[in-house]
Amino acid sequence: MPPHWTFICLSLILAAVTSADDLRGAGHTVPLRTTPEGNLRMRGGTPFKIALFADLHFGEDAWTEWGPRQDANSVGVMAAVLEKEQPDFVVYLGDVITANNIMIKNASVYWDQALTPARVRGIPWSSVFGNHDDAPFEWPMEWFSETGIPQLHCPATNASFSGGEECSFRGTTRLELMKSEIEQNTLSYSKDGPQNLWPSISNYVLKLSSSQEVVVYMYFFDSGGGSYPEVISSAQVKWFQQKSQEVNPDSSVPEIIFWHIPSQAYKKVAPKFYIKKHCVGSIFLEDVAAQEAEMGIMKVLEQRPSVKAVFVGHNHGLDWCCPYKKLWLCFARHTGYGGYGNWSRGARILEINHQPFSLKSWIRMEDGHLHSEVLLSS
Template sequence: MVKLSTRSSYWRMITILLLLYRNIVIVRSDDKQSDGLTLRKMRSDNHLRVAGGGGGEGSFFKVALFADLHFGEDAWTDWGPQQDLNSIKVMSTVLDTENPDFVVYLGDVITANNLPIHNASFYWNQAISPTRARNIPWASLFGNHDDAPFEWPIDWFSSSRIPQILCPANSSEGDVCSFKGTTRLELMRNEIENSLSFTEFGPENLWPSVSNYVLTLLSPNTDHKSPLMLMYFLDSGGGSYPEIISNIQSEWFRNKSNELNPNSSIPEIVFWHIPSKAYEKVAKIKKVAGKRRRRRTHCVGSMFKERVAAQEAEMGMMKLLTERPSVKAVFVGHNHGLDWCCPYEKMWLCYARHTGYGGYGSWDRGARILEVSGEPFSLKSWIRMENGTVHSEVVLST
């Protein structure tokens, strides 16, 4: 990767971004029509309903998980904007092939510590553009890079100095070169302006306090509001916060799940970005089983290419999840070289697949797909690759 800091290189980058932005078709609607199914946003209670198909066999709800896109990485070079274009191609291929009803952005949507601008929402909007252009609703949560402080590139201090276009030497404005970045709250305010977004602010007393919320998927039956599944979204920190799911977040989950699902009769799945310590435990068990005991494990996946980079501490969230028989699976990103699902207690711990061309690693890109069926309930998953192939199919719940 060659990094250029010349004025001409910067303007080439701006030209690419403007052309990209101009050619994105933005469609806003509260309804998404797909194969006889209708997905409607009910703003009053933040419910989703899959309707049509009669609620019987053949009705399903499909979700695509896009993880670690890292838009805006090395934005001042020729390399960076090209990676964003490549990431858009991956998402477009997955969306056109799978035709999902819903998309989850699983954190590290942007690489804010590489963004020398005050408004990172410009790159966030690019990241969600393939989904929005296809009129597909989505929800997002934050990763450790989304609001990370800007990091000055070393080559800006070489003989060529800081590119003048980015940091005018004679500017009278004291904060022009400070690059304070865009906070989680600012990114969220921009996100929820989209009528297709189901993303929500979290309760103000939670730390981390932004992307903590729950969505209810209603039964395909149109004559009642029977919940088919609950989807919890949690902010696992990073950037301006410690990389944890805090004790107060765990208490929020306990109270919310007891309120919505007191008898644990409704299946539940959970999304956050940075894996918990339990992922480390599962990975070690697999290694011991495969290397020493030579016995087959039940893990499903094609990539076991790096160690688990877990949260800084475990503060009770996993204990709560294991005590709820209704929790079927947890889905995370963060590790670009892992895409497995492994059983843990009575649930599954799953990684998504690295979707974006930004960030580290040269592994092939793709996305994890979830398929939820009702009556009877089932949860299936597989990986859809950029080249169109499918692998690692697994039944997570029946």
């Protein structure tokens, strides 16, 4: 076996066993979570801080030396941000993995590796799906050239790791990825959502409370892509209407929204000809790659005075927040070294204060510097 293939195989095996060993090394236990928990609590008298990790793209070009090296770099970005910001919660904002490059049967190996920086620090998190997370395997054209298909050695993904198995190239479904995350991590607040929204999976709501009252509701949506069209469906819109009426009938509690692919409304507010209007950000270097269709979610959000902001990933060359109607539309910041673009990596940070309520945001870069501060609750 060529030396670089030995390196790749070992990196995959190490990634697969991380979920147990990293926690033992950090002094944590790894009990399975048996009951879903949808209630987060603020620590008395302190703001609640959230780090958004977008477009990590673990597993990209997994058969090369470059791929595992980029995954290690992505871990470094997350570690740097978490050490600097010390957030209370993390949101994995889609494209956690590049499934269309992953050869092994169980892509949860890579998904789990991406969760490691939060887990070893005891920071709870939630996740939503992006368009790459369950995309079908794309056979590289160079494999069909004179050089041929490389000698691939894929590790077994069962608990024993006792031997190799052939690459399956079949992919891992959204539901399989989500169930694996939930069942194997007590710190995960992710949910697999109502079954009647299938094939959309990551649809759920979390509640952040103080000791006295609810501070904010956070809604998470699956914006599609990969195995089905890039869209928030009419069924998801109806689910949001019903759920928000159930938990926040008079819109008295602020609400914030997370999904991966920007809605078409982002195109309407995107700065043009370098005129930024009232937008706040540092990179405005590509056009918005929006969902394929608009099925009503933005109209519903516009009509709810409690909705303060929507946060998305997907566009690696955008990190702005722009006002839209009575709310804000925001991009995160490209966090991972996988995926396209050579812009510096970082993460969007949210800070929630109570009494009075405020929602602030900024970008924290891998090198530690902070920029693009904005108040989103004005």
